[in-house]
Amino acid sequence: MMRRSQIVFFLIILSAMAIVAIGFALQSSGDSNDNNNSSNTSSNEPITLRVAVNPVIEPWIREAAEDYSRDNPRVKNRPVTIQVISQDSLTVWQGESGWSVLNHPQVWIPEANYALQYVQEGNLGLRYTVLENTLAQTPIIWGAYQSRAEVILNKYGSFNGKTIQQTAELEAWSNIGGDSAWRFIKIGFSRPDSKDSGFAALLTLASAYAESPSLNNQLMNDSALWAWLGPIVDSVPNFSSLGADPADRMVNTRQSAIEIALLPENQWLIHYGDLSKIEPILLYYPENYLLLDFPFAIWDGQETTEEERQAAADFGKFLLSDAQQRAAGEKGLRPAKLTDLAQFTPFNTAANQVQLTLAGSPISLPGRAGALSLLRWFEGYRTAP
Template sequence: MTPKVLIIIGFLAAVGGVFYLSSHRGARDGGAPRGGAPATPTEVTEISFLYSTEKKDWVETAAAAFQRENPHIKVNLVGRGSLESAQAILDGREKPTVWSPADSAVLRMLESDWATEPSRGPLFATDGEGAPQPLVITPLVFVVWEDRAEVLQKANEGRAVSWKAIHKAVASDQGWPSIGGKPDWGFVKLGHTDPTRSNSGLQALLLATLEYYNKRSGLTVGDLLDPKYQEWVKQLEKGVTRFETSTGTFMTDMVRFGPSRYDIAVVYENLAISQIANAQGRWGNLKVYYPALTLWSDHPAAVLQGPWVTPKQKAAALEWLRYLRSRPVQERALAFGFRPADPSVPLKTQDASNPFTRLAPHGIQVDVPPVAEVPEGPVVRNLLTMWSRVVAAAR
């Protein structure tokens, strides 16, 4: 090999070494290779989503898919009971970007409580994408062992299972035989959650009150002060041996322990859908019955207008809410027993696993009874105060 060739090879090796060291140093220092602009990590905006636990499975599934599609947004999920989360926001213990309680009654109550300090400004927008809008919906239902339900219906002259028929059986010291039931059934065992801690318990109390007054709307604070009504509520609640904090807890216990624990449970339709098939072949036939007047849990979601929410977080939160309200995610809500808030999504489909088709023999139905009007926040607050004074204080 000639000296000239050796000089050329040496030169090329030196140039290659310079390029290698340069690129290696750039990668180590975070710079872009080969003279490009410095690489900057993708900016991630974090938001918190405080939501009612009844929709936990649907929310977690949706959040996992959203994160894969939107790596620039991190959604921190915080599951809480609706009434607990409302109080936490009011006290300043929770400062979420987006809040979604189980229904509008709790949202209105917090809105009313928040407004007692006008200097804070409104907590929710009144219009636009950030204003409260439903995510999914589900009505309140009775879940009853079928033989017990037949007795209750006869006591109500063949009509639907009603609060007044339940009250008649519960208030009597003779228990089930007082309305034609079997003596070995004992006393009527009613299940609903603590209305001061759980939204389904609040809805149960509200529906019982509306049936007492034969009202669908227009409940007033004055109605709640009537001593005869208060005594009626006190007698009705004799049938509840324990006021659980979670609807899912006593629905599970109803299936696990059978009518020895509960004859009747007041739950969300989606929870009945998730559990009712598990009861068959254990204790008899467990069925769903829709009261003559029901309430929607409409799971509203709103971007909060607190000073802790930045413009970037608001934009990210709106993107998250648009995703939850998108048609594919709304369609997937069916698998979790929810009715989509999007009215264009049909409840009955060709899918064999669709619960609104599959569980029709167990009482699940597409059409629901008339829906009560949610009262204003001060009425809801006084309803809870009445219950605490009349029922809880007497325990």
């Protein structure tokens, strides 16, 4: 028979083993609950969709993102948040944006498809693919105060890139029959080496010089083109004060800062009413026009999850809905899906000035190497603000 002391010893051992077993069971149960909680948290974690967008179309996209969020969108029961980031494409396709495989927006809406083409040509490792070829469109066009436009028309008989260049060469309004009180000829467009709309203006001018819608790398390296552009660039008083929307600057400074400008059509239309209170504004469409078409592109790599892809596709479809296309039209943009521009207020306000159907030919752009050559010329030529 076992002694009493031995029985007590075995009871103590059995009790200890039971305590250990219960501890393991509780820990296992806790781990299971933690895993379940973690799984539930993960499944309900918000999807943040970063959308980099060109400044020209940014006001519409920001408002659209707010409208989209009001409906509490979800993908696989996960709420979707849209984060809009203002981004000019120039820094992206020149490799200066800081974007990489590990740091990039899931969605990119550049000013035009050529920005995506330049990214590919540059072998920058940025893997974007187009989901929608265009969300809306706007051409680059001329505008001028009526008094200034009439002087140019009286002198040269037409208002276009060629006659603007001839005007710029003469520097002062008094030299072409204008009022001497107007002093120097003041032309405006955004800075071409930092703003996409400014680069688009420079390409539009190159097309006017060539009298052709086809731009190639050889032309971009032509010193004769550079010499021709020089007086126009010199006629911009201060690029740094113009920002991304020179038409807004015109409203605030009247004729003292800009009298003639080459801008996206939607900027003219949005500010047309306010500008016309200063003096009637006349709009002129280049024979060969550069059309900003704002494609909707998504990062095409394993870094983009299935849920993010679905969220991006849903947001793209939302932007092409009738309601959002009408909202784009009210921002002075030409909607991708709605062709009756007369129904939109900005187009009605400037009805007698707008080409509802664009005449002429769309400009085909040079390759990335040619575009870089034109930018390098500008940077070397215009070192002042």
